[in-house]
Amino acid sequence: MLFEWVLGSWLLLLDWLIRLAALFWIPTRTTPGAARSWLLLVGFVPLLGLPAYLLFGHPWLSRQRVQRQAEASQVIREEQGLQRLLRWNPPKDTAIAEVVPLVERQGDFMPVHGNAVELHTDYDHSLQALLADIDQARERVHLLYYLMFDDAVGEAVADALQRAAARGVHCRLLLDAVGAKRGLRRYRHRLQAVGVDVRAMLPGGLRWRRSGRMDLRNHRKIAVIDNKVGYVGSQNLAQAGFVPGFSNRELVARVRGPAVAHLEAVFASDWYIETGQRLDVMTSVPVCAADMPTQLLPSGPAYPYSNARDAVNALIHLARRRIVLVTPYFVPDEATLSALRIAALSGVNVQLILSASNNQRLTAWAQEAYYDELLRCGVRIALYEPHFLHAKHLTVDDDIALLGSINLDIRSFALNAEIGLLCYDARMVRQLVHIEDDYLKHATQLDLHTWRERPAWKRSREGIARLADALM
Secondary structure (H helix, E strand, O other), X not given: OHHHHHHHHHHHHHHHHHHHHHHHHXXXXXXXXXXXXXXXXXXXXXXXXXXXXXXXXXXXXXXXXXXXXXXXXXXXXXXXXXXXXXXXXXXXXOHHXXXXXXXXXXXXXXXXXEEEEEEEOOHHHHHHHHHHHHHHOOOEEEEEEOOEOOOHHHHXXXXXXHHHHHOOOEEEEXXXXXXXXXXXXXXXXXXXXXXXXXXXEOOOHHHHHHOEOOOOEEOOEEEEEOOOEEXXXXXXXXXXXXXXXXXXXXXXXEEEOOHHHHHHHHHXXXXXXXXXXXXXXXXXXXXXXXXXXXXXXXXXXXXXXXXXXXXXXXXXXXXXXXXXXXXXXXXXXHHHHHHHHHHHHOOOEEEEEEEOOOXXXXXXXXXXXXXXXXXXXXXXXXXXXXXXXXXXXXXXXXXXXXXXXXXXXXXHHHHEEEEEEEEOOHHHHHHHHHHHHHHHXXXXXXXXXHHOOOOHHHHHHHHHHHHOXXXX
């Protein structure tokens, strides 16, 4: 009996010591919103909450990775200093003139003219275009992807890389260690045997302590072939239905012109961060007659700031007439939620297009918790139904478009390495508006009155899920 009393007293003391330590420690290392979520978890289950916070609570990267990103950024800035003739200068006193310096100061890349951007909305057509370009490669193929599956698409990409390597093309394949686990297991040794250099980014297991927080991921999707053509967008190297029951709809941009060299620089940066090897990046790319001004927006925990979040929020605030945002995952932080609310209440036509189906159940519940507040202030929310809408893009007024791998959620803003392509061009906006209109034709617009009629237990579920936004 005495032993049980002593043990119980010690456990109670430990329980409260953990709570008090968390109260003084967590808020100094985490944003206020995330700190509240973690303190709530630690308060309810201290013995579980503390280890979980130590593993997932702070988006830290190893000092080596942060230093390598700083070195890569310095090289990128120096190289662009030698390419002043490629710089595109935005019209003065416009929204573009305000967002360009923000993106450049945070993400390193200046806006460049002379680009051609071709949009691909058909899943199979996009893949076939990529494979065709790989088959035309004569010097190098660089692929950087979050996910590669051991399916028909993975097999087709592996075969194309084998053919390229057999022609003497230098092929490098950089894959996220978790997202592309199945592809790495299936194809790594086979491709390495024919000369393809295959590397895993942010490896897990016992090596994660040398990388960073366990769940930090590289979510980018980039391909660069011969420094002549590049791909950037939302589509992974997998079949459209790689998640059973969720056939994906995507958006991919095929890029030519100086922006291709910038995509190559992002690949080279990630390669250096992961391997320590410095690649010889070709910087001279011919301009295209289309002459579209573009600017790259890389982001991730290796940068000093939340590049994607800041750029998206700036674009929302700068919208004067309309802004359409397309994302599969919508779990915004307070800054983004506030920006959307202010824009709508200021008279801007704000349209969110989300997927009616979702392969992340907790995320789906959490994002539903935001609908009432947004609908109440005038934000329109449409749920696209035919597919899982995995595309990520937005358009602002008549002349700004952003597309790439960036979701409108806390994970994309704070935890993932992402890539976005900004196009400052009315022609590109018109193309995307046409795509957005097609989404809306196959979507249901939410009605505030109808939405509020959902059962109380669903509202409770949404509120609880929203409390876990910092964990997603």
